[in-house]
Amino acid sequence: MSQSHTDVSDEARAGSGGQDVADVIATEACPLTEVLEHVAGKWSIGVLVAAAHGPVRFTELERSINGISRRMLTLTLRKLERDGLLHRTVHPTVPPKVEYALTDMARELHSTLTSLIDWAERHRGAIATARARYDRVN
């Protein structure tokens, strides 16, 4: 099952484990995919980044994340909270006030997310072009 270590020329290795990334994918695809899917929701990254600079209230998130519905915000928030990425604080006041903050675990992810977004920003023009060309041919 494990594919031989064909020359892995440039690439960075999985830092902590010392294993080859391809092997990790190959032998642990399920758990990895499983975890990755929690960050993979349509709005998860947006929420994670929007909450990165400190405790944020529900309505703030709703306003800052363009296009999200109340329902999806709630679902995304619950999902992230369940996975231990967000901490939810309820202030028993009237009107109610709820604040969401990243956990340490989620904060560790921040730079990676930033890289991802940065990459997307830099290449979305090229991606759109590539797609247009592909569609024109096919």
Next chain:
Amino acid sequence: MSQSHTDVSDEARAGSGGQDVADVIATEACPLTEVLEHVAGKWSIGVLVAAAHGPVRFTELERSINGISRRMLTLTLRKLERDGLLHRTVHPTVPPKVEYALTDMARELHSTLTSLIDWAERHRGAIATARARYDRVN
């Protein structure tokens, strides 16, 4: 962070300056989400990483990515190719031989993907724990 914005057909959104990431999310959620979703498929990251060390054949990918179906491999491959992340080379031989390789754009993404996977590896235990606890309470 200023994008080249090589104005492509379907969009008329305005560009942004180099602001805070949260602002980018806030004001450009749509295009960003749009791009991010191409990498967000259940198998996309697996394919991208599995193809990182050089040209890979269809069957190699099928074997190395645990649990993927032929159909999903094809769909994922097409999607990534369409977005300009994969290059597909067909060798007109018998039997047919098709090789997939990352484009430069995709190669730039590699270290970020590695970070993501590494993070997932490091925290999946904690995530599982958090989830179990959450479910026990609710």
Next chain:
DNA sequence: CTGCATCCAACGGGATACTG
């Protein structure tokens, strides 16, 4: 203000079978 409930459409994705 912060949600939850319900309905419903669209899409993703698995299983299986067939083909150049």
Next chain:
DNA sequence: CAGTATCCCGTTGGATGCAG
């Protein structure tokens, strides 16, 4: 070897309304 073609169902996610 490298796909395509169907069928089919579970999930995602949008819209709207109600509630603590």
